[in-house]
Amino acid sequence: MTSNDGVTALQRAVAMMDAELNVAEVPDYSGAMNGLQLEGKGTVTRIGAAVDASLPVVEKAVASGCDLLLVHHGMFWQGAQPVTGSMFRKLKLAMDAGMAIYSSHIPLDxxxxxxxxxxxxxxxxxxxxxxxxxxxxxxxxxxxxxxxxxxxxxxxxxxxxxxxxxxxxxxxxxxxxxxxxxxxxxxxxxxxxxxxxxxxxxxxxxxxxxxxxxxxxxxxxxxxxxxxxETFGVRALAKWLANRFGAEHLFLDHPTGL
Incomplete structure (x- = not known):
């Protein structure tokens, strides 16, 4: 939903998280790319939280009807890479569903x-x-x-x-x-x-x-x-944001065992 001033719920959510987490000031590794990594359809009604923005996690988030996925480790840890194979499938799946992806690493630590x-x-x-x-x-x-x-x-x-x-x-x-x-x-x-x-x-x-x-x-x-x-931060952030938007939130558990 877009407000009277033309700002979407997603834009408001991103601005709130950026400010709360002090994204502009907290240092991080170059691959973190903290903040909004993939734009969605603009709604914030069902928020998914996960540690990693992996293909299986994106599949779970889309299947769960999430329109916003919050992660700790984003999509670009390996740096620039061709949008082929699993990267293509992950992006296409999220984009076809209109699901946004927001990542926060050190700011959320x-x-x-x-x-x-x-x-x-x-x-x-x-x-x-x-x-x-x-x-x-x-x-x-x-x-x-x-x-x-x-x-x-x-x-x-x-x-x-x-x-x-x-x-x-x-x-x-x-x-x-x-x-x-x-x-x-x-x-x-x-x-x-x-x-x-x-x-x-x-x-x-x-x-x-x-x-x-x-x-x-x-x-x-x-x-x-x-x-x-590192499951704690994304769960806390999802709950914090959901409370401000009257949205649902869920944790998408996909452990690595490491």
């Missing part, structure tokens, strides 16, 4: 209310986390001391994500000490995390060498899955 870090931190009992870990002029994660055992924290992380959790018990003390959270694939930063004073680091995934390094550095390392730690 670090948002103080809707962000992946914030939502996961709250879910595991961090009640007053503070930003930490400088990256390109912003603070990429959250940290807070916690007085619980590592076993309890691992159980909480598993309950929050609903996924398998792999951990390295590198810290000599049975308690977790200062806990840091950076969702996604931040495992390669374990040395910098330790230098920042974090005793237990929660992220999604990382390279093999991060495990023995965490042992050497005396840091507990908790890998809860890249996908599993």
């Amino acid at each position: 670090v948002h103080p209310m809707l962000g992946n870090n914030e939502c996961l931190a709250k879910a595991i009992g961090m009640d007053s986390p503070e930003p930490f870990f400088p990256w390109k002029g912003i603070e990429l994660g959250l940290q807070q001391p916690m007085e619980i055992s590592l076993d309890e924290l691992v159980a909480r992380v598993g309950d929050a994500t609903g996924a398998a959790v792999h951990h390295c018990p590198g810290r000599a003390d049975s308690t977790v000490g200062r806990v840091g959270v950076i969702t996604g694939g931040a495992g390669s930063e374990v040395a910098a995390i330790a230098a920042a004073g974090v005793d237990t680091f929660i992220t999604g995934e990382g390279p093999h060498w991060s495990y023995p390094l965490a042992e050497e550095l005396g840091v507990n390392l908790i890998y809860a899955g890249h996908y599993a730690t």
Whole structure:
């Protein structure tokens, strides 16, 4: 539906999300292309949320009648590519259905209310986390001391994500000490995390060498899955937007197991 001033519901939704997520100011990787990635028919009546803008996800969204799909990892992570094969099928399917696609990566990781870090931190009992870990002029994660055992924290992380959790018990003390959270694939930063004073680091995934390094550095390392730690933000954003438009919203689960 178009308002009296000629602005579509989609245009209003995009403007609201761009402003709330501070898309213009938050840095990111070049392939993220945060914001509206594919224009649709302009309506916002059924909002789908997903981690990845993959062909199976687009198929699920179209089959579910979504006119707006919100994702964390957009369509252009691999850079410029021919619009052939699966890319062609994905775009054609979405365009034929009039479905718009909006993507938000780092802006949705670090948002103080809707962000992946914030939502996961709250879910595991961090009640007053503070930003930490400088990256390109912003603070990429959250940290807070916690007085619980590592076993309890691992159980909480598993309950929050609903996924398998792999951990390295590198810290000599049975308690977790200062806990840091950076969702996604931040495992390669374990040395910098330790230098920042974090005793237990929660992220999604990382390279093999991060495990023995965490042992050497005396840091507990908790890998809860890249996908599993990044479902929180898109779900929160979809609910936030749906409440403002009186729209339906649903989560399109398509786990990678990574």
